[in-house]
Amino acid sequence: MERxxxxxxxxxxxxxMLQCAIAQTVHVVGDNIGWTIPSNGAQGYITWASSKTxxxxxxxxxxxxxNAHDVVQVPKASFDTCSDDNExxxxxxxxxxxxxxxxxxxHYYICTFGTHCQAGxxxxxxxxxxxxAAPPTTPSxxxxxATPSPTSSTAPEACPPEAPTPKADGPxxxxxxxxxxxxxxxxxxxVFAGFSLTVLGFAVGLFL
Numbered sequence: 001m002e003r004x005x006x007x008x009x010x011x012x013x014x015x016x017m018l019q020c021a022i023a024q025t026v027h028v029v030g031d032n033i034g035w036t037i038p039s040n041g042a043q044g045y046i047t048w049a050s051s052k053t054x055x056x057x058x059x060x061x062x063x064x065x066x067n068a069h070d071v072v073q074v075p076k077a078s079f080d081t082c083s084d085d086n087e088x089x090x091x092x093x094x095x096x097x098x099x100x101x102x103x104x105x106x107h108y109y110i111c112t113f114g115t116h117c118q119a120g121x122x123x124x125x126x127x128x129x130x131x132x133a134a135p136p137t138t139p140s141x142x143x144x145x146a147t148p149s150p151t152s153s154t155a156p157e158a159c160p161p162e163a164p165t166p167k168a169d170g171p172x173x174x175x176x177x178x179x180x181x182x183x184x185x186x187x188x189x190x191v192f193a194g195f196s197l198t199v200l201g202f203a204v205g206l207f208l
Contacts (some may be wrong), residue, residue: 034063041120054127064095079108082117
């Protein structure tokens with residue numbers, strides 16, 4: 001019994017570890033592009049991010065050469081204007097850089113070197129808490145069931161006329177008593193039932 005419990009415990013731990021490994025994904029930003037100025041501008045990272053699913057616990061890897069680029073997380077207003085004002089956390093200047101996604105919501109990253117951000121070196125992603133999270137949909141308005149049309153009520157049937165009461169001085173018909181068949185032999189049935197119960201009890205005793 002103890003060995004079985006140990007095996008079950010090991011199985012549960014392995015399942016939890018496997019689930020954690022599946023849930024945490026490493027995303028290389030831009031894949032082969034890396035963290036640089038894309039040839040097609042900001043659309044390069046927009047297209048890349050749209051094909052990915054980002055969850056809390058995932059890791060972003062920014063591949064870039066040290067002293068050539070940096071990674072700065074900023075709010076949306078700074079992202080839109082390519083400004084490092086109100087930066088979130090410290091700039092990452094050593095590449096490659098790993099960034100763990102610790103919260104759900106919209107995350108914005110830019111490069112503050114020169115005009116790199118204006119040239120398209122900026123990344124916006126949406127992080128979810130669970131796979132396949134989607135905004136709630138508005139429930140459809142329930143349809144009102146149609147009111148059934150009233151059915152015409154039928155008139156009650158007329159009561160049948162009462163049979164005339166025979167006169168007291170008239171002849172009365174005499175009915176012959178119905179012959180009732182005799183009841184079955186209950187004694188023989190009781191004996192057979194008792195014998196069956198005895199045999200059944202003996203058979204059950206042999207198996208116990």
